[in-house]
Structures are given as structure tokens and as C-alpha cells.
Amino acid sequence: MKKKGLAIACAVTMLASSVPARAADGIKVFVNNYEVVFQGQQPVIADGYTLIPVRGALEAMGVQVVWNEKEKSVLLTKDKQEAKLVIGKKSFEGGKVQLETPAQIIGGSTMIPLRAVAEYFNGHVAWDGKSKTVSITIDKKEDAYSAVTYKKDLKAANGTVLITGTVKYPQLNTETLGVEARAINDKIAxxxxxxxxxxxSENKELVTKEAGDLGSDFKTHDFIIDFETPYFKDNIFSFYSNQYTYTGGAHGNSYAKGFTYDLKAGIEKSLSNFVALKDTNPERAFLKNIIKDDIKQNPSKYFEGADKMLEESQADIGFYLTAENQLVVFISEAGVVSPYSSGIIRVEKKLALGNK
Known part of the structure; x- marks a missing residue:
């Protein structure tokens, strides 16, 4: 069985409650041959049943997890299926689905008995007692990709959250797209x-000092990565990702990046794979000229003298695809040639793109 780590967010954290449980040493969980890596709370055995953090394996199956603090419940959704599990109850779906043991809070994490929930969302569960392995298989889907969320915060010694970190990125459906998709998934993750x-890591020392100096006036910093619906056609997978950081000032900072992959070769593609380029710095010059044309056609969007600012700027200029023969060009940073409030400048361009 392959032991490739699957990027999974930490389990939902809440106030801990006392539940008789013991660590389930060495238990591993796989979803379609990918190992689920649990960060923080690990699987445990309670009342003779193995319980796992609610997020890990279910998110790997494509199930969305939302915690309701007031109800002490967790809402699970996938496609048109929905289930609500309430802490302490041994059933869901109005009693139609029974759990071996109720959902519980252990070590600050929501823990569930896996089999009934996984099977409800069309997963096939198998247990290998010799290797202490839970294997979940899900039927092949037509969906080209799914979204994965990874979270990690930086905390002070006293537990105060200094930086909240959340990254969301696409992962291709390897069941239908094969081994090359796995290579692309690894690169994106x-x-x-x-x-x-x-x-x-780079901001730990600085933010820790800032929090100590400001005390109660300190504002938690944020680091967020999100992406927009990718373009997927003719063995091309392309998407736009935005990184946002907030460091306590009047506004945060945004940085954009575009990705375009060849699903057959499992590699990232450059602009030269789609259009003929001639200049000494061909890709940047080509993309910059598209933005210059937009500055001329829509001057009200930009600062006065934006074309000169663009020439002098060292900011990256990227691209991604949104439709057949539809290229989107963007300046990676906000505020370079237009007011910061305008966000990342993006210009759409219809081109006769050829997949070389």
C-alpha cells in the first residue's frame, strides 16, 4: 500500500471534555491508497471502538465539515448528501443510521466512529487487524478535482494565536486521471x-515580539491562500491562486499566482507552449503588452502614468486559462499600476491558443 501523505487540515478544535479513551498506537487510515496524515489528535480507542478526527478521512473523501458550537454538532455534506452528527448521540438522519458509539470530543477534537459515516457517504471500509490499517475506497468520480484545506496557526507560549494560517488548493481526481495527476497534486500541495x-517560520520572531510589545492592542495576523474554479479541458489544468496576508495595518496585502499543467506529462506549462514568442524576455514582454493595451483602452482603471510604472515595476506578471482560447493576464501584486482598492489587476485576452 502506498504511503504518500495526503494534506489534511487539523481536526475541528473545541473545548475538551473528559472521555475514557486510550491511544490507538500505530493505526493508519488510507483513502484510495493515500495515507491520511492526522495533525494533532490521533485515532483513539474508546468503548472498544476506533475513533478518528472528523476532518481527516472525511475531507479526503470529498466531504465538507462544518462545526456548530451552539448545537455541539458537526454538519457533513457531499454533493446532495447531508448528515448532522450531534456530540453524545449514537445515531443521525433521524435515527435511520446508527453509530457503534457516539461522536465525542477528545483532546479538543471531534472524534467519530468511522465506518457508519464513511459508508453513508458511499465509502467502502475495510479493517486489517494485523497491520492496524483502515482502508477506505470510494467509487471513481467524474469530477476532475476537489478542494483541500490545510490549516496551521502560530501560537505564543501562553496559547494566544499570533498568526492564523489557512490554505485552500485544488487536487485532481487521481482515480480517473492517473499517475500524472498524482505528480501534479504533490507539486500543488x-x-x-x-x-x-x-x-x-519567517515571521515567528517578529510577530512574537510585536505581540509582547503591544499586549492587548495586538491584532492577530492572517495568512490565506485560496483559488478560483480551474479550467480543465484537452489535458490542460489551469487555475488562479490568491495569497492574502494581514499584519495588523489598515489593509492586507495580496499576491497572485497562476498555474497551468499538462495532464499527460504531469508538468507545468509555460506561455510558450501556447503562443509563439519572439522577444529576448518573451513571456514577460508578451504579457506586459497585453496590460499596456488595457491601460490605453481603459485609462480610468489605472494611475496616471501607469504604463511607465509598469515598465519600471519588478512585480511578476502571470497568466492562466479560463476557457478555450481565453487567456487572463495579471500583475501579481495589488497597487502597482492602480489603486490598492482595485485589487489584483487582471486582463482577459482572446487568443488563438495552440497546445504545443
Whole structure:
């Protein structure tokens, strides 16, 4: 069985309650041969049943998880299916589905008996007692991709949250797209999670000092990555991702990045794979000229002298695809050639794109 880690957010955290449980040493959970990596609370055995953090395996199955603090319940949704589990209750769906043991809060995390819930969302569950492995398989889907969320915060020694970190990124359906899709997934996940990890590490000392100096006036910092609906056609997978950071000032900062992958080769594609480029710095010059044309056609969107600002700027200029022969060009940072309130400048351009 493959032991490739699957990027999964930490379990939902809440106030801990006392539940008789013991650590389930060595238990591993796989979804379609990908190992679920639980961060923080690990699987435990309670009342003779193995319980796992609600987010890990279910999110790997494409199930969305939402915690309701007032009701002490968790809402699970996937496609048109929905289930609400209430802490302490041994059934859901109006009693139609029975749980071996109720959902519980252990170590600040919502823990559930996996089998009944996974099977409700069309997962097939198998237990291997010798290797202490839970294997979940889900039927192949036609969906090209799903969204994965990874969270990690930076906390002070006293538990105060200094930086909240959340990254959301697409993962291709490897069941239908094959081994090349797995390579692409690894690259995307590595970039998204690595960006968050690096930001927390690089800013730890500075933010810790700031929090100590400001005391109660300190404002929690944020690091967020999100993405927009990708373009998926003719073995091309392309999407736009936006990184937002807030450091306590009047507004945050945005940084954009575009990704375009070849699903057959499992590699990232450059603009030269789609259009003929001639200049010495061909891709940047080509993309910059598209923005210059928009400055001329829509001057009210930009600062006066925006074309000169663009020439002098060292900000990255990227692209992504949104439809057949539809290219979107963007300046990676807000405020370069237009007011910051305008956000990231994006210009759509219809081109005769050829997949070389």
C-alpha cells in the first residue's frame, strides 16, 4: 500500500471534555491508497471502538465539515448528501443510521466512529487487524478535482494565536486521471503548504515580539491562500491562486499566482507552449503588452502614468486559462499600476491558443 501523505487540515478544535479513551498506537487510515496524515489528535480507542478526527478521512473523501458550537454538532455534506452528527448521540438522519458509539470530543477534537459515516457517504471500509490499517475506497468520480484545506496557526507560549494560517488548493481526481495527476497534486500541495509553513517560520520572531510589545492592542495576523474554479479541458489544468496576508495595518496585502499543467506529462506549462514568442524576455514582454493595451483602452482603471510604472515595476506578471482560447493576464501584486482598492489587476485576452 502506498504511503504518500495526503494534506489534511487539523481536526475541528473545541473545548475538551473528559472521555475514557486510550491511544490507538500505530493505526493508519488510507483513502484510495493515500495515507491520511492526522495533525494533532490521533485515532483513539474508546468503548472498544476506533475513533478518528472528523476532518481527516472525511475531507479526503470529498466531504465538507462544518462545526456548530451552539448545537455541539458537526454538519457533513457531499454533493446532495447531508448528515448532522450531534456530540453524545449514537445515531443521525433521524435515527435511520446508527453509530457503534457516539461522536465525542477528545483532546479538543471531534472524534467519530468511522465506518457508519464513511459508508453513508458511499465509502467502502475495510479493517486489517494485523497491520492496524483502515482502508477506505470510494467509487471513481467524474469530477476532475476537489478542494483541500490545510490549516496551521502560530501560537505564543501562553496559547494566544499570533498568526492564523489557512490554505485552500485544488487536487485532481487521481482515480480517473492517473499517475500524472498524482505528480501534479504533490507539486500543488507542496507549494501551498510550503508557502504557509515558510511564512509562519519567517515571521515567528517578529510577530512574537510585536505581540509582547503591544499586549492587548495586538491584532492577530492572517495568512490565506485560496483559488478560483480551474479550467480543465484537452489535458490542460489551469487555475488562479490568491495569497492574502494581514499584519495588523489598515489593509492586507495580496499576491497572485497562476498555474497551468499538462495532464499527460504531469508538468507545468509555460506561455510558450501556447503562443509563439519572439522577444529576448518573451513571456514577460508578451504579457506586459497585453496590460499596456488595457491601460490605453481603459485609462480610468489605472494611475496616471501607469504604463511607465509598469515598465519600471519588478512585480511578476502571470497568466492562466479560463476557457478555450481565453487567456487572463495579471500583475501579481495589488497597487502597482492602480489603486490598492482595485485589487489584483487582471486582463482577459482572446487568443488563438495552440497546445504545443
Amino acid at each position: 507542496s507549494w501551498a503548504k510550503g508557502s504557509l509553513e515558510s511564512y509562519l
